[in-house]
Amino acid sequence: MADTNTLTLTRTRRAARLGESAPRPDGTPKVTGQFAFGNDLWAEGMLWGRTLRSPHAHARIRSIDIAPALKIAGVSAVLTAEDVPGRLEFGLEHHDQPALARDVVRYAGEPVALVAADHPETARRAVAAIAVDYEVLEPLIDPEQALDPDRAPVHPDGNIFRTINLRHGDTAVRGDVVVEGTYEVGMQDQAFMGPEAGLAIPAEDGGVDLYVSTQWLHIDRDQVAACLGLAPDKVRVTLAGVGGAFGAREDISLQIHLSLLALHTGRAVKMLYSREESFFGHVHRHPARMWYRHHASEDGRLVKVEARVLLDGGAYASSSPAVVANAVCFSTGPYRVPAAVVDGYAVRTNNPPCGAMRGFGAVQTCFGHESQMDKLAAALGIDPVELRLRNALATGDELITGQVITGAAPVAEVIRRCAEAPLPDAPTELPLMERPGGAGRTADQGDVRRGVGFAASFKNLMFSEGFDDYSTARVRIEHGVVTVHSACAEVGQGFVTLAQQIAREVLGLDNVALHAADTGVGSAGSTSASRQTWMSGGAVEQACQAVLKDVLADVARQYRLDRADLSLDDDRIVSADGGFSLPVVEAVAGRVYDQTCEYHHPPTVPLDANGQGNAHVSYAFAAHRAVVDVDAGLGLVRVVDVTTAQDVGRVLNPLQAVGQIEGGIAQGVGLAVMEEIVVEGGQIRNPSFTDYLIPTALDMPTVSIAALVEEPEPGAPFGAKGIGEPPTISSTAAVASAIRAATGLELPRVPVRPQDITFAER
Amino acid sequence: MSDTVSYRLRVNGHDHDVVEGWLGESLLHVLRERLGLPGSKSGCEQGECGSCSVLLDDTLVCSCLVLAAAAVGRDVRTVESLTSDDGLLSPVQRAFVDEGAVQCGFCTPGLVMAVHDLLDRCAHPSDLDVREAISGNLCRCTGYGRIFAAVRRAEEALSADCPDDRSVERSVQVRGREGQHG
Numbered sequence A: 001m002a003d004t005n006t007l008t009l010t011r012t013r014r015a016a017r018l019g020e021s022a023p024r025p026d027g028t029p030k031v032t033g034q035f036a037f038g039n040d041l042w043a044e045g046m047l048w049g050r051t052l053r054s055p056h057a058h059a060r061i062r063s064i065d066i067a068p069a070l071k072i073a074g075v076s077a078v079l080t081a082e083d084v085p086g087r088l089e090f091g092l093e094h095h096d097q098p099a100l101a102r103d104v105v106r107y108a109g110e111p112v113a114l115v116a117a118d119h120p121e122t123a124r125r126a127v128a129a130i131a132v133d134y135e136v137l138e139p140l141i142d143p144e145q146a147l148d149p150d151r152a153p154v155h156p157d158g159n160i161f162r163t164i165n166l167r168h169g170d171t172a173v174r175g176d177v178v179v180e181g182t183y184e185v186g187m188q189d190q191a192f193m194g195p196e197a198g199l200a201i202p203a204e205d206g207g208v209d210l211y212v213s214t215q216w217l218h219i220d221r222d223q224v225a226a227c228l229g230l231a232p233d234k235v236r237v238t239l240a241g242v243g244g245a246f247g248a249r250e251d252i253s254l255q256i257h258l259s260l261l262a263l264h265t266g267r268a269v270k271m272l273y274s275r276e277e278s279f280f281g282h283v284h285r286h287p288a289r290m291w292y293r294h295h296a297s298e299d300g301r302l303v304k305v306e307a308r309v310l311l312d313g314g315a316y317a318s319s320s321p322a323v324v325a326n327a328v329c330f331s332t333g334p335y336r337v338p339a340a341v342v343d344g345y346a347v348r349t350n351n352p353p354c355g356a357m358r359g360f361g362a363v364q365t366c367f368g369h370e371s372q373m374d375k376l377a378a379a380l381g382i383d384p385v386e387l388r389l390r391n392a393l394a395t396g397d398e399l400i401t402g403q404v405i406t407g408a409a410p411v412a413e414v415i416r417r418c419a420e421a422p423l424p425d426a427p428t429e430l431p432l433m434e435r436p437g438g439a440g441r442t443a444d445q446g447d448v449r450r451g452v453g454f455a456a457s458f459k460n461l462m463f464s465e466g467f468d469d470y471s472t473a474r475v476r477i478e479h480g481v482v483t484v485h486s487a488c489a490e491v492g493q494g495f496v497t498l499a500q501q502i503a504r505e506v507l508g509l510d511n512v513a514l515h516a517a518d519t520g521v522g523s524a525g526s527t528s529a530s531r532q533t534w535m536s537g538g539a540v541e542q543a544c545q546a547v548l549k550d551v552l553a554d555v556a557r558q559y560r561l562d563r564a565d566l567s568l569d570d571d572r573i574v575s576a577d578g579g580f581s582l583p584v585v586e587a588v589a590g591r592v593y594d595q596t597c598e599y600h601h602p603p604t605v606p607l608d609a610n611g612q613g614n615a616h617v618s619y620a621f622a623a624h625r626a627v628v629d630v631d632a633g634l635g636l637v638r639v640v641d642v643t644t645a646q647d648v649g650r651v652l653n654p655l656q657a658v659g660q661i662e663g664g665i666a667q668g669v670g671l672a673v674m675e676e677i678v679v680e681g682g683q684i685r686n687p688s689f690t691d692y693l694i695p696t697a698l699d700m701p702t703v704s705i706a707a708l709v710e711e712p713e714p715g716a717p718f719g720a721k722g723i724g725e726p727p728t729i730s731s732t733a734a735v736a737s738a739i740r741a742a743t744g745l746e747l748p749r750v751p752v753r754p755q756d757i758t759f760a761e762r
Numbered sequence B: 001m002s003d004t005v006s007y008r009l010r011v012n013g014h015d016h017d018v019v020e021g022w023l024g025e026s027l028l029h030v031l032r033e034r035l036g037l038p039g040s041k042s043g044c045e046q047g048e049c050g051s052c053s054v055l056l057d058d059t060l061v062c063s064c065l066v067l068a069a070a071a072v073g074r075d076v077r078t079v080e081s082l083t084s085d086d087g088l089l090s091p092v093q094r095a096f097v098d099e100g101a102v103q104c105g106f107c108t109p110g111l112v113m114a115v116h117d118l119l120d121r122c123a124h125p126s127d128l129d130v131r132e133a134i135s136g137n138l139c140r141c142t143g144y145g146r147i148f149a150a151v152r153r154a155e156e157a158l159s160a161d162c163p164d165d166r167s168v169e170r171s172v173q174v175r176g177r178e179g180q181h182g
Helices: A004-011 A027-032 A120-129 A217-228 A255-265 A275-281 A320-329 A362-380 A384-391 A411-420 A495-507 A532-559 A654-673 A726-743 A754-758 B027-034 B091-098 B108-121 B127-133 B145-161
Strands: A047-053 A059-065 A075-079 A111-117 A131-136 A160-168 A177-185 A197-202 A208-212 A235-239 A269-272 A288-296 A302-312 A340-347 A448-461 A471-478 A481-486 A512-514 A566-569 A572-575 A581-583 A593-599 A618-631 A636-647 A702-709 B004-011 B014-022 B053-056 B059-062 B075-077
Touching: A027 B091, A027 B108, A047 A120, A047 A255, A047 A275, A059 A111, A075 A120, A075 A255, A111 A120, A111 A255, A160 A320, A177 A362, A197 A255, A208 A217, A208 A255, A217 A235, A217 A255, A255 A269, A288 A362, A302 A320, A302 A362, A320 A340, A320 A362, A320 A448, A362 A384, A362 A448, A362 A726, A384 A411, A384 A448, A411 A448, A411 A618, A411 A636, A411 A702, A448 A726, A471 A532, A481 A495, A481 A532, A495 A512, A495 A532, A532 A566, A532 A572, A532 A593, A618 A654, A618 A726, A636 A654, A636 A726, A654 A702, A654 A726, A654 B145, B014 B027, B027 B053, B053 B108, B059 B108, B091 B108, B091 B145, B108 B127, B108 B145, B127 B145
Parallel strands: A047 A269, A208 A235, A302 A340, A481 A512, A636 A702, B004 B075
Antiparallel strands: A047 A111, A059 A131, A075 A111, A160 A340, A177 A288, A197 A208, A197 A269, A288 A302, A448 A618, A471 A481, A471 A593, A566 A572, A572 A581, A618 A636, B004 B014, B053 B059, B053 B075
């Protein structure tokens, strides 16, 4: 391939290829308001669906009286568990969650009944008219109690989703210096902007056409089909515009409900959650309690890490077994750790169900291991950045799972590049709005203390432990237009842009259209685990290569050339001797090409009884440095700056890469200082954007990208790693570390709330 | 349904009749579900996220907090009014696309409205002005960095269009958003 400069120069006149900041194909419809999100869908004569949810965290259902709701004019259907024709339960890995509660409710907000009516207000009134007689039971709300074998299970499948007892190396070894700590992470919400929404239309063949905002079309299809008692091909799922996801749309929310209502009424049904209902309608990031003991030699080499990680999975399994595996696998951070004893538990309680959120288990333990690295640095009298550098993982090193890193692992480089970036100025007099608390509760300048903190992290790309999360792509050329058909859920990350760039790059054709993402093509797997650039990018590349092969064969036949001598040079097909040159667009004129490919990553294996095994495909690494201003008297924090360096393999679209990093850091900053779902007695106390705060434009720090480290990943399509999750992982820990530096407080919990600072023991 | 009412709204320069709408319907609901104008997005229905921002008599409001029937006799401008009849994007919309300020896009129409409102009031806002002006518009994808860049590009484009009209004043009185707290 030509060097980067030539590439840019020769291609400025045509549609952007790989490595360039191609504009989003959906950019224009999104800025004009014409892009159809799930809640923009509309069908002639459609009904409005609504869900009745349990007000209790744990209760037995004695009876449900739907008669009062059915009497309301305009109500077409009221459904309960008795109306589910197929399997009652659904779930990503374990089918343990009823589509509608039958005998027992296990969390506050669990769906109990459904209504379809002619107007959303009619539906609201009908839901309010349903009379449910509950026998309220004592909720299990303390995850520690869920581990107690004498405690009655809140579900027939028991209270423990998964236990991992990882043992690695010489577990009896002790270090010269030992530091210990307990840490806690609150429950974070993905808080995507577009609440859950969709439209289901009954089909003449007895099936259903479902248009829904989701992360994984095929797993939705399979779960809907099972609960409706239909063959999977009778459920056709098309992606509706997705207003952000971040993990929260990997599980079923309203997909089964919509389909039930549509088939029951024989009419199109639309359903959309309010913001409040959205907080009850999807899984959250697991709250975590962690204990750590780090052992090091006097010269600052890690000797052993002991840890215990307890994740509260809430009422149903969702992806808890995989989340706890990640939490354990990455529990010691991107460092060489020759011995490890890590016990991880994901348990069932009567709290809100938890599952996937950006970072997927690694976020929680990163806060633990990075807090420990700071503590260890202080105990050793070594600079915290230097301590991390001394222990940084590199290619060829063994992880605590026994797996050896064979791919790129520029850990020392991301740490060094991030740490070396210049610090922002520390003005002696900040404007009022830029002090901790901003306009509302302005700090006195004299009380403001600045702190700097550092953190590093890593996480797996793709699914792990033997899961073959393949992706399918179909590529067709007709009338000179390339059409890419993938079921990859575009949730905002920009796969649609990338798919066009890949097709242009591989085929040398500018005109690339995208087929709607639907189940008319094979699965693309989930838009999660930072996997779509690699997996669906890989599938699109393979399908394009297969098409190109056919094109070259046709050209060879037509011009009586040797197929082996032909290759693509930018937008032309050329022979090895240079004697033949034909624009691709002319070569494909009047012809149709069509290829479908399935892309698989190298196989992995489940962790064994000691948490050992080649469970992961690849890893991405990042470092973050945060600068904060704190008024310790008021307990107010302003995050001034977050600087990062990230291992990206190769940048395929610079603008989108920056967008992922800035957006991911915003969510990390949110978890550090403001975001927490407050749960009391199993009840969510703050299900609104009034009370669940996410960073606004005034809250966001300056984000500086010190380096995108491009060490191509062997085996990855185009050498590129996924980049979506790393920004969220260590940014939280870096901000917490900076607040500690400013205050001298221990601060073992995120988010760091004002009271954690003001009322901390000094 | 009881409590229905018929009335006429003026939206984007056109009159629209609402026939027997429930009195409790918000302006946002009527725009989206009755008038075929889904550009204003429904993200929270509590005036917290700004996704539904429209101009009501030239004042930026959250349309989820305005009763539709209360907007009778007032001039409503939505994101649909920004694009020219031949589909040309406004400089603000163009800047959002070019600067990567769009990811999932759900907050985008509201933000585009807020930035138009800002740049109409102040040709050259300070960084803090920009942050304040869009602080009522939540975005979960971008971390706002590319949105700030888009505001600057739009500012340049608008200044180039009409340099004389654009004052050099660098501060702006940020008006409270009607019906919005926080």
